[in-house]
Amino acid sequence: MLFVGSVSPPASAQTDTVYRYIDPNTGFRLGHYRAPTPENVPNATRISLAQLRALLEKSDVALLDVMAHTGAGPDPSTGEWRLSEMRKNIPGSIWLPEVGKGRLGPLLRRYFRDNLEDITGGDKSHIIVIYCIADCWPSWNAAKRAGEWGYENVLWFAEGTDGWLEADLPLQEAQPVPIDLE
Numbered sequence: 001m002l003f004v005g006s007v008s009p010p011a012s013a014q015t016d017t018v019y020r021y022i023d024p025n026t027g028f029r030l031g032h033y034r035a036p037t038p039e040n041v042p043n044a045t046r047i048s049l050a051q052l053r054a055l056l057e058k059s060d061v062a063l064l065d066v067m068a069h070t071g072a073g074p075d076p077s078t079g080e081w082r083l084s085e086m087r088k089n090i091p092g093s094i095w096l097p098e099v100g101k102g103r104l105g106p107l108l109r110r111y112f113r114d115n116l117e118d119i120t121g122g123d124k125s126h127i128i129v130i131y132c133i134a135d136c137w138p139s140w141n142a143a144k145r146a147g148e149w150g151y152e153n154v155l156w157f158a159e160g161t162d163g164w165l166e167a168d169l170p171l172q173e174a175q176p177v178p179i180d181l182e
Contacts, residue, residue: 023102028144029137030102033068037140037158043147044130044154049167052129052157056092059127062119065089066142067132067161069097069176079179088171090131090164094119095176100138104145111179116146127153134162 021031027042040046047055055061067089072082081097089095099112120126128151132139136158143156157163161171 028102028141033137041143041156044143044156047155049163062128063093064130065093065095066100066138074179079181081176087174089174091172095174097176100142124150125152129155131157131160133160
């Protein structure tokens, strides 16, 4: 197996099938997204719950939830996401479903890039915290991708809403940002 972008399994897991879904050319996870993730992400820094809470108290942080949606996807005429299940996320978060896929088509790529630009005001040094749930490769993929696009302060909260809930912290009902179809 070939591992790209510093993605390599621990020595004890060299034959673990978890890593067989990594694209050898890009280093992104391409499927079976709910599985144990590596400890680190290339071009991003993993943070703990305590670090996240401290950041939220002191800094202007862009919280980005990349959890996949459940439903029919964006309405082709309006770009509004058609959801069959509600999502709750960390208060103050922006929800961009599907941007953590291993391969992004042109529409999702533009959706992710445009929203990163909007939430950071074009400042690539702005702090961005990316998460979804525990054992969530989409958050890993999205953090890696944002770092590759030149964002300098990408933080990955690997425990996501699961870790937030385990600490008895409140979640809020979330609405995904619509996709601009123009």
